[in-house]
Amino acid sequence: MIAWGLLYLCFIKKQRLYNQKVNLPLLKNNGIQLFVKREDQIHPFISGNKYRKLKYNLAMAKTEGFDALLTFGGAFSNHIAATAYAGFEHGFKTIGVIRGQELGSKAYNATLSFAKAHGMELYFVDRTQYRTKDSEEFVAELRSKFGNFYLIPEGGTNALAVRGCEEILEQQDADFDYVCVAVGTGGTISGLINSLKAHQQLLGFPALRGDFLPSEIRKFARLDQWSLTYDYHFGGYAKINRELIEFINQFKQDTTIPLDPVYTGKMMYGILDLVHKGYFSSPAKILAIHTGGLQGIQGMNQVLKRKKLPLLA
Numbered sequence: 001m002i003a004w005g006l007l008y009l010c011f012i013k014k015q016r017l018y019n020q021k022v023n024l025p026l027l028k029n030n031g032i033q034l035f036v037k038r039e040d041q042i043h044p045f046i047s048g049n050k051y052r053k054l055k056y057n058l059a060m061a062k063t064e065g066f067d068a069l070l071t072f073g074g075a076f077s078n079h080i081a082a083t084a085y086a087g088f089e090h091g092f093k094t095i096g097v098i099r100g101q102e103l104g105s106k107a108y109n110a111t112l113s114f115a116k117a118h119g120m121e122l123y124f125v126d127r128t129q130y131r132t133k134d135s136e137e138f139v140a141e142l143r144s145k146f147g148n149f150y151l152i153p154e155g156g157t158n159a160l161a162v163r164g165c166e167e168i169l170e171q172q173d174a175d176f177d178y179v180c181v182a183v184g185t186g187g188t189i190s191g192l193i194n195s196l197k198a199h200q201q202l203l204g205f206p207a208l209r210g211d212f213l214p215s216e217i218r219k220f221a222r223l224d225q226w227s228l229t230y231d232y233h234f235g236g237y238a239k240i241n242r243e244l245i246e247f248i249n250q251f252k253q254d255t256t257i258p259l260d261p262v263y264t265g266k267m268m269y270g271i272l273d274l275v276h277k278g279y280f281s282s283p284a285k286i287l288a289i290h291t292g293g294l295q296g297i298q299g300m301n302q303v304l305k306r307k308k309l310p311l312l313a
């Protein structure tokens with residue numbers, strides 16, 4: 001059944017992305033080869049893991065005859081921006097339930113302006129109500145307000161999203177020893193885990209504080225060769241300091257690879273710090289997944305400007 005939805009969507013075409021080699025003295029001196037899988041280049045507006053997570057969900061929504069998608073997110077959410085564009089591109093009405101009632105009366109930031117410009121109806125709720133987003137009562141209230149819709153959870157993570165993320169690693173990636181990825185809700189890492197080869201280890205870099213992740217990941221992951229390192233969240237979700245900004249800007253200058261400040265910047269900072277500390281046994285070949293998120297740079301720069309911090313290049 002779902003295959004018909006897939007055929008309908010041009011999403012079905014096989015994406016081939018390249019692994020870009022990172023050449024830095026630190027890596028050479030430690031006998032480490034590092035490559036970045038440029039999933040950020042998979043689509044201009046539905047980039048990285050968003051593309052993978054939405055692929056089978058859009059197909060299912062189409063197959064089941066829905067004409068609207070509803071999802072949840074914060075003001076800078078990559079997932080909100082990607083869902084808005086996916087709806088725009090594939091003919092779904094979209095509704096974004098946004099955390100923070102106060103945001104509704106302010107000028108929209110770059111992410112929310114983008115979502116609105118691509119047809120997303122924004123519905124702002126306060127933080128207490130937002131916490132009830134998974135409850136049947138709240139979803140029923142949303143259905144009575146917006147009519148019937150295909151519900152995509154916060155961050156886009158569900159079983160179909162994990163299935164999409166199982167397609168990130170390809171045959172050509174079998175010779176990597178380690179795969180590294182940033183972690184938010186745990187969907188992307190779960191898909192990657194399920195497609196690891198027996199000799200590969202997966203290291204996840206949570207972008208937020210909290211110990212809920214292992215149990216979330218175990219809901220979807222079928223293999224055990226993974227671990228999380230909690231040392232690189234920089235104080236929590238979307239927290240950023242001068243050191244991280246300077247790292248991201250320098251990394252882009254040295255490698256041409258842009259990183260986002262919320263997820264991939266923290267992951268890459270962590271990978272290079274672990275190389276420095278001798279965590280990876282040499283010689284090792286590491287594949288870091290670029291999960292996108294670059295749309296968030298503009299909004300983050302608005303915040304950095306207010307805080308009189310350097311801007312992201």
Ligand SMILES: Cc1ncc(COP(=O)(O)O)c(C=O)c1O
Pocket residue numbers: 048049078079155157182183184185186187188189260263264291292293294
């Ligand atoms: C750019 C980026 N990288 C990584 C993640 C983490 O993905 P997940 O929520 O599946 O753990 C997200 C969140 O969706 C993201 O936007």
